[in-house]
Amino acid sequence: MRNLLNFLAKYNNLIIFLILEGIAIYLLSTGNNYHNSRVVKGIQGVTRGVEKRISNTRSYFRLREINQELAAENTSLKSTVEKLKNKEDLLFFSVSDTIYHQQYTYTSARVIDNSVNKQKNFFTIDKGEKNGLSVDMAVTSAEGIAGVIVGCSENYSVAMSLLNLDFRISARIKSNGYFGSLNWDGRDFKYAMLSEIPQHVPVSVGDTIETTGFSAIFPEGIMIGTVYNFENPGGNFYKIEILLKTDFKKLYFVNVLGNMQKEEQIELEELFQ
Amino acid sequence: MINSILRYGLIFILLMLLQVLLFNNIEFSGYINPWIYIMFILLLPCEISSWLLLIIAFFTGLTIDLFCGSLGMHASATVLAGFVRPHVMRLISPRDGYEPGSDPSMIIYGFKWYLIYTLTIVLIHHTALFYLEVFRLTDFFRTLLRVILSSLFSITFIILLEYARKGK
Numbered sequence: 001m002r003n004l005l006n007f008l009a010k011y012n013n014l015i016i017f018l019i020l021e022g023i024a025i026y027l028l029s030t031g032n033n034y035h036n037s038r039v040v041k042g043i044q045g046v047t048r049g050v051e052k053r054i055s056n057t058r059s060y061f062r063l064r065e066i067n068q069e070l071a072a073e074n075t076s077l078k079s080t081v082e083k084l085k086n087k088e089d090l091l092f093f094s095v096s097d098t099i100y101h102q103q104y105t106y107t108s109a110r111v112i113d114n115s116v117n118k119q120k121n122f123f124t125i126d127k128g129e130k131n132g133l134s135v136d137m138a139v140t141s142a143e144g145i146a147g148v149i150v151g152c153s154e155n156y157s158v159a160m161s162l163l164n165l166d167f168r169i170s171a172r173i174k175s176n177g178y179f180g181s182l183n184w185d186g187r188d189f190k191y192a193m194l195s196e197i198p199q200h201v202p203v204s205v206g207d208t209i210e211t212t213g214f215s216a217i218f219p220e221g222i223m224i225g226t227v228y229n230f231e232n233p234g235g236n237f238y239k240i241e242i243l244l245k246t247d248f249k250k251l252y253f254v255n256v257l258g259n260m261q262k263e264e265q266i267e268l269e270e271l272f273q
Numbered sequence: 274m275i276n277s278i279l280r281y282g283l284i285f286i287l288l289m290l291l292q293v294l295l296f297n298n299i300e301f302s303g304y305i306n307p308w309i310y311i312m313f314i315l316l317l318p319c320e321i322s323s324w325l326l327l328i329i330a331f332f333t334g335l336t337i338d339l340f341c342g343s344l345g346m347h348a349s350a351t352v353l354a355g356f357v358r359p360h361v362m363r364l365i366s367p368r369d370g371y372e373p374g375s376d377p378s379m380i381i382y383g384f385k386w387y388l389i390y391t392l393t394i395v396l397i398h399h400t401a402l403f404y405l406e407v408f409r410l411t412d413f414f415r416t417l418l419r420v421i422l423s424s425l426f427s428i429t430f431i432i433l434l435e436y437a438r439k440g441k
Contacts, residue, residue, distance in 0.1 A: 013323040017356045020331045021349055027338075028345030028405065050340075054294065115297070115341075117306045119407045122342055158342070165407070186412070 051124065055112040059252060066252055073142045104219055105258040107131055109139075114161070116189035116248050121161040123147065125254060128155045136217055138257040144223040144245035145169070145211060146254055157256075163189050163248055170215055171224055171242075174208040176201060182209070182224065182242065189248050191228060194240040201238075203230050209242050216262045281317070285333070288313050293340045296430070304419050307426040308347075310337055311398050312434060314354050315391060316378070319371040323359050330355025343406075350402040354394050361393050379435050387435065391428050399424045 008015065059066065107127055114123040127133055129152045139146045139159045147159040147167070160167055163184050171194055172179035180196035194209060207227040213220030228243035259265075292310040299307065313333050317326060334351030338344050362371070367382055379387040403420045 013327065013356070013359075016324050016327050017352065020327055020352045024331070024334070024345045024349035024352060026345070028343075028349060050293075113342075117297075118341075118343070120343075124342075186407070187415075 051113040052126070055110075059110075062250065062252070065250070069142055070253070103259060103261050105132065105260060107133060107256040107258075109133075109157075109254055109256055111251050111254055112156075114248070114251055116161075116163055119165050119186045121163040121248075122150070122158050123161050123251065125157050125159060125256070126155070127256065128152050128157050130154050132258070133157050133256055134258065136262070138218045138222075138259075140218075140222055140255050140257060141246045141251055142253065142255075143247070144225065145218060146246050146248070146251060148217055149256065161248065162192065162244070162246070169218065169224075170212045171209050172212045173197070173201070173203065173227075174210050174221075179212050179214070180237075180240075190244055192225065192242045192244055194227075194242050195237060197238045197240060198236060199232065199238060203227060203238060203240060205229065216259055216265045219257060219259070277318075284316070285313055289336055289340075292337065297341070304422045305426050306423055307430055308337075308399065308402065308423070309427055309430045309434065311351065311354060311395060311427070312431045314351065314358060315394060315431065316376060316435075316438075319362065319375055319377055320373065323356075326355045326358060327352060346402065346405050349405060350398050353401050354398040357397055358394060361390065365389055365393075378438075379432075388428075388432070391431055392424075395424050395427050395431070396420070399427065 109125040109127040109131075111123050112126050115121050123146075125139070133149060133152050135149055135152060137149045139149060145162060147161045147164075149157050149159045151158040162169075165184065165186055168181055168183045170179055171182040178197055178201045180194050182192055182194045184192045197203065205227050209224045209226065211218040211220060211222040211224060223245050225242040225244040225246075228241045230238050230240040233239050288310050292308065296307050296309055299305075310333065314326070314330055317329065330351045331348055334346075334348035335344075337347040337351075341347065362377065365386065367386060371377075372381065375381055377387075377390060382390075399420045403416050403423070407416055
């Protein structure tokens with residue numbers, strides 16, 4: 001017994017160190033999966049208030065820029081409405097039942113916490129389950145894609161940013177339809193990498209890259225970015241660097257897109273796997 | 274006793290605010306993000322008992338984790354820093370030992386001592402932190418570059434803060 005006490009007294013610091021390090025590693029391994037961590041959800045309520053205040057202050061300084069962005073989006077929406085109006089005026093008046101054809105729901109939200117300087121970036125938006133949001137919904141900015149929701153509380157949601165080493169999305173070259181897999185390489189928040197494009201495909205700098213809609217999360221044809229640079233590393237595939245259209249450093253107003261037919265698509269796909 | 278708890282509590286809050294409000298918003302490319310909150314571990318008194326240092330380190334890291342949404346990452350790196358601090362201090366102790374009741378500050382032990390002290394602990398902390406963040410060994414050298422560049426910036430800011438604190 002005395003030996004044991006001596007041992008504990010001699011190595012007590014090492015033991016405390018190992019215990020604390022163990023707790024930290026345990027938290028690290030369970031806590032970073034945003035959806036299944038109750039700890040994070042519980043405690044983050046405390047820091048949320050501070051973050052919201054910071055975001056409010058910051059947005060105040062950027063009002064002019066935000067207004068311009070909204071005005072630009074407004075203009076483009078108006079022009080779309082005008083086009084649709086003209087269609088209706090042709091010859092017959094047709095009733096199109098939009099409810100049956102609507103596949104995606106749109107919710108607008110504000111980003112209240114965001115980062116671009118980590119390897120695994122997440123951002124928080126100010127809408128949650130109360131507003132009909134749920135896990136696996138797509139998040140887009142006015143310019144292009146931004147991320148995917150990975151966790152929802154009542155009033156807030158956390159989304160995995162495209163700037164996350166774990167983020168993967170199927171993307172294609174708009175001009176010829178060849179698709180590959182897009183992910184971020186952890187270097188610069190302005191660029192992402194597109195892989196799995198075979199070498200016989202014509203690629204040129206400036207080509208538009210958009211989503212394919214294969215994943216049932218993002219709708220087809222949402223802008224991602226343009227080809228910035230591509231090289232031929234010697235295998236079967238190109239290594240293509242994409243200049244992202246969304247500026248993640250000033251992400252503020254976002255749209256959340258929910259696919260109403262997602263379950264149907266996934267169920268059907270699972271039948272054949 | 275109460276007085277010093279209050280004093281360190283205030284320093285703690287100031288450093289946290291500085292880190293969360295200012296330094297977390299600094300980005301020079303993806304390579305440099307300084308973590309200056311580790312200065313709190315550096316400036317605790319020389320004679321603090323090791324177990325208390327470890328526990329303080331754990332909660333310092335946990336506080337930053339809550340703000341950054343990376344539960345456990347900073348806690349684990351900071352506990353490591355807290356664990357090595359007594360060993361580092363023993364290794365680089367000045368010729369006549371540490372004055373009882375003193376802070377490990379630049380004004381008492383000199384610039385060179387403070388630089389070595391800060392450099393060692395910040396490097397250990399940043400190495401643990403950045404490798405835990407990526408959690409893979411691909412791009413080993415790129416992470417190493419991030420560790421070195423970020424450490425340089427952290428050390429510079431910590432020394433500037435130390436000047437502001439003591440070097441009047």
